[in-house]
Amino acid sequence: MLKPVLWIHGEALGPANPALVAHPGAPALFVFDRELIETQRLSLKRLGFLYECLLELPVTLRHGDVVEELLSFARRHGADGVVTSAAVDPRFGLLREQIAAQLPLQVLEPEPFVALPEPLDLRRFSRYWRRAEPVLWGRGSAAAPPAPARRWDR
């Protein structure tokens, strides 16, 4: 991809966004997803918080249909593809598929919080933490003693 545009989404609004890191200066777009905002009746607090985050990033802002706006933005810039960062929300997966049907799309993964081999037993936090905690502390300055894992102490 020689001349991509970047699709910035709401899970990566910081300088560590791998698409921004890999393509500094490339045209970047964030779209306020009209359908999502309306169906979830998102409050102005949430939209304002996002907007303020975006004002500190080098990104163009639009409101509407995400795929339509992104493809129109790519056309405006004569782009040969779209680069974005991985997202967990399944909605982004559906949007990615629609974009990829129209233009080459590259998805960049951020650095993981803790690198663990898959598959991982996620049935309870304690099972995940037994695997994750030693790896995390192994990369710190010293090993911490294990602690009981309990969400929301009573």
Add this chain to the structure above:
Amino acid sequence: MRSSDSLPPRDLPRQFASRAELEATLRQLFPQAPGGLSPIPGGRRAAEAALAAIDPAAYGRSRNHLDGAVTRLSPHIRHGVLSLVEVREAVFAWLARSGQPPVAAQKLINELGWRDYWQRLWRQLGDGIWRDQEPLKTGHPPERYAAALPDDLLEARTGLACMDGFANELIHTGWLHNHARMWLAAYVVHWRLIQWQAGARWFLQHLIDGDPASNNLSWQWVASSFSSKPYMFNRANLERFSSGRYCSACAAATDGTCPFEASYEQLQADLFPGASSC
């Protein structure tokens, strides 16, 4: 605000003279979105300031108290303004700088782990986070729970100073202390018998750190569809961790109608009379 005719068609403005002007513009752009701006600002500068102020040791000691040294990093982490890796490294740097033993930062690292765990579960479950992960352990059949939140809760006029205080804070600031989220969620599901999904949608509408995975799976933890027993609390617990700020101004706390004024054993019997394992 920059004149819209100087922008390419459909691009939204990026320059505002003040936060009030931003709010006015957003009201025009999103007329259906309720409320105003949160007093908590978004952006990298605000996120870096919050990160620089963390005290992992104090957090570990006091995080369950409403006045505790919580980090308020969640909105910035939820939207990737700060990555979990950045926060992890900031905690390790704090340890190196402070000379404290690793155990001083253990609680905070553990909570970052919870964030990572919820995200991994979301990848695995997808939209399944909206469905019960396990049967409820409350003894009530699913049809016993109402599908929608009642108006008195949505309008913060239940008459309970604590719950009305939490609802007001949710609606007006978009942020709640974790313990307040737990109390409010337990009240909604166990005292009012409302489906956890209705409460989860309400939180996601307002919380500026609203993350469907963390939010929904925590509601399920309270409801007992993602835990071995339902979460509940009593007045003594709420009063202790809120320094009595609600009870001291609550009529229900003095006239004998506080629904939380009981031992855990009594509440267990009252709220979950048909629960076999409790």
